[in-house]
Amino acid sequence: MVIALNEPLDRHLHLRDEKMLEIGAPLSAETFSGALVMPNLVPPVTTQEAVVAYRERILGCAKNSSFTPYMTLFFRSDYTPQFLESVKEDILAIKLYPAGVTTNSDGGVEGFDLIELAPVLEAMSELQIPLCVHGETGGFVMDRESEFIPIYEKLAKNFPDLKIVMEHITTKDAVEALDRYENLYATITLHHLYITLDDVAGGLLQPHLFCKPIAKRPEDRAALLQAALKAHPKVMFGSDSAPHPREAKEAPGCAAGVFTAPIALQALAQLFDKHGALDNLQRFVSDNAKNIYSINPPKKEVVLEKTAYLVPEMYGGSVVPMFAGGTLEWRVVSAG
């Protein structure tokens, strides 16, 4: 059995910098047509120069002309409309992090005072720059996303012309919120379609499956799966793939993040195939994103076939992927 995917897109990717960038960029560039690159570097990407320079570093590492890094800016409430207008041509979206909720988010937004945020959000609305949000409060780890839903709703109601993407959603609550507001969209990761908290901490503790937002309950995973498998038109694939050196994952104080980019299409094909939904995969990994972001990425066809694929134990001698050493039922035959 074979499937051809046209212009697969990853709508949420961490490429980091330096060694991790060198390892990750070529892997994403191989099987994806483009990726929305997150701006939470140290320091975060907050200037036009930083955006342009980061894109150059990515392209330098990717070594693949058929890959487009779609850039994002780290949300700050003090951006001026003039700045946003000038930076617009270099970015596809702005990513908002509540302060302190995930890796390198310390400079994020404190509280959600709409009066403080309004000028930037209004300018973004006018300029048609989508807002991508890491939607978690500082509450109890299993409740953080659900507690954030009212903030999504407040944003959606107050800025009806702003496209708001609930990033890497993990809960039934978020799936349900999608349909309540026309301007709410979402990305779903690979790992949240596969795992629940049981896989992280239900047996022995598995640091390589530890991520933020943390994997939730079985009913949450079921809701995500349902939305993805039918390729809900407001839902896009976003891997949230995040490379960390093995030693940072396998130690106390393990960093959050699952590395899935190089095995994502194979694992998605397996999942959609298993549920008889292969016909919807093209929309989940590409068409929905093209519509939502109004983008037209360079042509790329990735062909997968149903043949056992042994996932490498590590990439770049350092980064352990999801399913490391395991077997997926689908492999990539060609990409280009």
Added chain:
Amino acid sequence: MVIALNEPLDRHLHLRDEKMLEIGAPLSAETFSGALVMPNLVPPVTTQEAVVAYRERILGCAKNSSFTPYMTLFFRSDYTPQFLESVKEDILAIKLYPAGVTTNSDGGVEGFDLIELAPVLEAMSELQIPLCVHGETGGFVMDRESEFIPIYEKLAKNFPDLKIVMEHITTKDAVEALDRYENLYATITLHHLYITLDDVAGGLLQPHLFCKPIAKRPEDRAALLQAALKAHPKVMFGSDSAPHPREAKEAPGCAAGVFTAPIALQALAQLFDKHGALDNLQRFVSDNAKNIYSINPPKKEVVLEKTAYLVPEMYGGSVVPMFAGGTLEWRVVSAG
């Protein structure tokens, strides 16, 4: 400020064997008058000879004449009343593990068919041997204990003369079940009084706080704390302290267990002091257990004072305790 505790008892202790036993036994023997020792060795402790031999190994390692290891037998549904009668003098309780729920529980009970379990439970009732239970189902990790409550209730109802101890309870549901049946008792660990899932996986992942049952929600911890601080007469301190070599904790597939035995009294004093409940600590760490188990351990007085105590990074060059490298507000001045 000073407090003297008489005959502190740990009603749930993993001493394991060999190297871990050599490290752990003297530490528990130093500050505790006695401990109920869990039988989940490999193979589990299921014969009189194994009980006696294990006790000898413990005493050999403890090197402290004022410490009593109270022995348990690993529950099996094929024990005969004759066997139980003969082993009674060597054990204080029988510990029941559902199969597969925690470290070395593979030989435990499959399903909870009362008809299958009845002969042993009836014999235990008659012989007045308490039943200690690791009460978790094979369900979703956050629900396992709550899902087990109906099984506790079925046991409590059907065997009203059997003392049933819900071991290392972690939920509000279990605290509430305590008062519904006269013959239900519980142990509470140190770590479940201090932490929630947030401390394990809410920030960076902390393998040294990973345990079974996993730490639950803030409202669960609050219910446990309330029961412990008032020294609810059916509640006893049981550390569930479990030594694992550092390399087994700091790797993918991290073993479950928190090592607290050597710092438990200091940390309990700090907690009870903080909540103005120091007067109840004697009952929580000793008197309640003496009453429930009808035991009279050898005299031992442990004096603690409110002085900063730097917790070692490791014990025996191998085992990392809770609060490793941190400071507790109370220290042990003398024990004997």
